[in-house]
Amino acid sequence: MANGLDTATPYVQLSRAQWSDLRKNTPLTLTESELEELRGVDDPIDLTEVTDIYLPLTRLLNLHFTGVRQRSAALNTFLGGERRTAPYVLGIAGSVAVGKSTTARLLHTLLARWPEHPRVDLITTDSFLFPNEVLTARNIMHRKGFPESYDRRALVRFVADVKAGLPEVTAPIYSHLEYDIVPGATQTIRRPDILIVEGLNVLQPAPPTALAINDYFDFSIYVDAKVEHIRDWYVDRFHKLRQTAFEDPKSYFRHLAELSEEQATEFAEGIWRDINERNLLENIAPTRGRADLVLHKSADHSVSRVRLRRI
Ligand SMILES: Nc1ncnc2c1ncn2[C@@H]1O[C@H](COP(=O)(O)OP(=O)(O)O)[C@@H](O)[C@H]1O
Numbered sequence: 001m002a003n004g005l006d007t008a009t010p011y012v013q014l015s016r017a018q019w020s021d022l023r024k025n026t027p028l029t030l031t032e033s034e035l036e037e038l039r040g041v042d043d044p045i046d047l048t049e050v051t052d053i054y055l056p057l058t059r060l061l062n063l064h065f066t067g068v069r070q071r072s073a074a075l076n077t078f079l080g081g082e083r084r085t086a087p088y089v090l091g092i093a094g095s096v097a098v099g100k101s102t103t104a105r106l107l108h109t110l111l112a113r114w115p116e117h118p119r120v121d122l123i124t125t126d127s128f129l130f131p132n133e134v135l136t137a138r139n140i141m142h143r144k145g146f147p148e149s150y151d152r153r154a155l156v157r158f159v160a161d162v163k164a165g166l167p168e169v170t171a172p173i174y175s176h177l178e179y180d181i182v183p184g185a186t187q188t189i190r191r192p193d194i195l196i197v198e199g200l201n202v203l204q205p206a207p208p209t210a211l212a213i214n215d216y217f218d219f220s221i222y223v224d225a226k227v228e229h230i231r232d233w234y235v236d237r238f239h240k241l242r243q244t245a246f247e248d249p250k251s252y253f254r255h256l257a258e259l260s261e262e263q264a265t266e267f268a269e270g271i272w273r274d275i276n277e278r279n280l281l282e283n284i285a286p287t288r289g290r291a292d293l294v295l296h297k298s299a300d301h302s303v304s305r306v307r308l309r310r311i
């Protein structure tokens, strides 16, 4: 039990210290100014967190990537002939405001610095939200982020096409500023070594007889924290956004820049309670057990323990 490795459960539980030891000799390839670029709004992540948490994680993913490549080479040998190796797909799940996008952007940068997988792409599932016009027509604007607010069929098709090695696969683009899909804008994924898919619902199981995006995942990470901490982070970030993004004339929330401090807190707590917390409890948290790795954050946003699934 002492090293978390000899329990009978499918999970290995590791303290922060045990996990950070698993960095071994993985070098730090990120500078303070690069980290500044990758950090999310109001995310206090520093280079110690990168060294202690993200370097062991990239070491694990690099080893796992190599294992998956070897497995697919074995299949190719069996089947004969030349076959293109499929991109390795990594899913990142968790609540609104838990810091998934910082995790995803950091892994995007760090993983691309390994010689075995220099081409890493990142997609966030908000690209597959229905446009506000459709959400309004379906009377589900207040359900943005819930499973039914996504074009799930298009999302599954997208991940399946990337995994199948299609030379170019396109996706729409969502703007947090405009709070909507950007009409006509697309992003193109061109056969990366690794595709990171980040979003609230990436671990949702498929409906009967269909496939889900996680059927195409090689590895998945759930970013976890106590609900009351995530709520505080959401409200704090809302205040930060009021002084930054919401001041932009293009911001969907520009009218909120005018609210008093108390009104803004009340507004943010309302959205948290009615939309994001509900979605977390009903749809997102129940998928945590499906993740290969859970990063558990404490009140100060730092990762305090890690759970790795070994079978
Ligand atoms: N209203 C907004 N305006 C601008 N940026 C936003 C807004 N809401 C969220 N963001 C940014 O969008 C990204 C995704 O946020 P979110 O879905 O809450 O996930 P997470 O906090 O887990 O990364 C974050 O980088 C966040 O800072």
Ligand SMILES: CC(C)(COP(=O)(O)O)[C@@H](O)C(=O)NCCC(=O)O
Residues within 6 Å of the ligand: 096, 124, 125, 126, 127, 144, 145, 198, 199, 200, 201, 271, 275, 276
């Ligand atoms: C855009 C989101 C649904 C997240 O999308 P994801 O990329 O995780 O699929 C979320 O950040 C959001 O805007 N939720 C709606 C409620 C709110 O404004 O907080």
